[in-house]
Amino acid sequence: MNKILKVGIVGTGIQGISNALFLLKKGFEVTIFDRNEPGSPTASYGNAGHFSPYASVPLNRPDVIADVPAMLLSSSGPLALKWNYVHKMIPWFIKFINNSTKKKMMHTAKNMHQILDLALPAYDELFQEIELQGLVENKGILYIWNEKDLKSRELEINIRKELGVKQQLVNSKEIHDLEPKIKPFYHGGVYYPYAKHARNPKKILLKLFDLFLKKGGKFIKINIENIKFNGDKPILKTETQNYFFDKVVIACGAFSKRLTDNLNENIPLETERGYHVHFKDCDDLLNRPVIFSNRGFGISPMEQGLRVVGTVEFGGLNNPISKGRIKNLINNAKYMLGDLPEHADEWLGFRPTLPDFLPVIGPSKNHKNVFYCFGHHHLGWTLGAISGKIISGMIANENTNLNLDPYSSKRFS
Ligand SMILES: Cc1cc2nc3c(=O)[nH]c(=O)nc-3n(C[C@H](O)[C@H](O)[C@H](O)COP(=O)(O)OP(=O)(O)OC[C@H]3O[C@@H](n4cnc5c(N)ncnc54)[C@H](O)[C@@H]3O)c2cc1C
Numbered sequence: 090m091n092k093i094l095k096v097g098i099v100g101t102g103i104q105g106i107s108n109a110l111f112l113l114k115k116g117f118e119v120t121i122f123d124r125n126e127p128g129s130p131t132a133s134y135g136n137a138g139h140f141s142p143y144a145s146v147p148l149n150r151p152d153v154i155a156d157v158p159a160m161l162l163s164s165s166g167p168l169a170l171k172w173n174y175v176h177k178m179i180p181w182f183i184k185f186i187n188n189s190t191k192k193k194m195m196h197t198a199k200n201m202h203q204i205l206d207l208a209l210p211a212y213d214e215l216f217q218e219i220e221l222q223g224l225v226e227n228k229g230i231l232y233i234w235n236e237k238d239l240k241s242r243e244l245e246i247n248i249r250k251e252l253g254v255k256q257q258l259v260n261s262k263e264i265h266d267l268e269p270k271i272k273p274f275y276h277g278g279v280y281y282p283y284a285k286h287a288r289n290p291k292k293i294l295l296k297l298f299d300l301f302l303k304k305g306g307k308f309i310k311i312n313i314e315n316i317k318f319n320g321d322k323p324i325l326k327t328e329t330q331n332y333f334f335d336k337v338v339i340a341c342g343a344f345s346k347r348l349t350d351n352l353n354e355n356i357p358l359e360t361e362r363g364y365h366v367h368f369k370d371c372d373d374l375l376n377r378p379v380i381f382s383n384r385g386f387g388i389s390p391m392e393q394g395l396r397v398v399g400t401v402e403f404g405g406l407n408n409p410i411s412k413g414r415i416k417n418l419i420n421n422a423k424y425m426l427g428d429l430p431e432h433a434d435e436w437l438g439f440r441p442t443l444p445d446f447l448p449v450i451g452p453s454k455n456h457k458n459v460f461y462c463f464g465h466h467h468l469g470w471t472l473g474a475i476s477g478k479i480i481s482g483m484i485a486n487e488n489t490n491l492n493l494d495p496y497s498s499k500r501f502s
Pocket of ligand 1: 099100101102103104105122123124125129131132133134135136137139140141311312313314341342343344362363364365398399422438439440441462463464465466467468469470471472499
């Protein structure tokens, strides 16, 4: 009989847990490490809960670059900078600009579409083993806009059309029929009836984690400091201990760079900081998540109330929460829905983002037994299950029809 291979995973976000469950299915012995308890307030806890398989149009695109100065100057806009971090961001910004040509944008869109298209079926494989009890809603996701920046909306619609993404354009009346409580500031929108949303991402994550434990997976709450090697076999090192494995997966979201730097791979991972607040007991104001495209924020009805989510703030992992960004979300929510009660739960989370807006999914450039699964930016919740399925197939040496080269870390060498 073949020896059962031991796999260590760093990170219990949606990426780490999805990797772990698919690896268990394939018969590996799996241990996950995290310095926090599963379900702690990292990105996989506080996101907008969208399962959005249609969202292949990336942010690295010519129209976004042209709009950046205006967005930075607008207090109602989606973009912000922590000025003390700008100098650290410059190399990333240069790479981002270089990746924003029409050709590179289409490369990203096509390769995001490849995995997004498989995202929901991959979740079905995990969700059939847990009781979701109303935690995932099938009411679609709605985007609305006013008459500003119509060229950007047109670009998005055309790219999705080219890729074969199903989309339903809606007029003001149809938007009102879908969401009668939104103030009528909008002129048009797009509706994705097949998209789903989580009413409580944390609860779903914990249910998947419990399934992992029930199936024999092990969890160790500890910070991984470094990765060393015994021959070509990886060792996860903590302050006091060494853990030996046949393979390891780094799934630390925006915090992955410290470990990949230690492996001598200079992967340009940065964070797009994002925020949420809740308006408790208001979730009956919306039937489904609604995103106001011009202002780059969204509101999702959740168990905690209405979760208002948004902002792309460049400021690294250590800067404190920006009160201005919280205010921006509150004002935007009131613009959309009118009077709302006092908000609760000011949360800051870290989207892990590469300058070409493709994730890193695959083996390390320098170490064949180390795998990477991070950098899923705005779509890491949607892409959890499919990314875990892909990595588990790689570790099991299975053949695939997918072209996985675009997600390799080698693209940065
Ligand atoms: C405001 C906001 C809204 C979003 N909305 C959506 C959405 O609607 N739909 C969507 O698809 N995506 C959304 N996203 C993106 C999505 O949430 C993230 O891409 C995804 O959660 C990243 O998951 P992850 O598992 O890679 O990382 P994380 O969830 O950040 O988990 C990483 C884990 O690694 C652990 N860790 C890090 N370093 C170490 C170490 N050295 N040792 C031990 N443990 C370590 C951390 O403690 C953490 O638990 C949103 C993100 C934000 C911020």
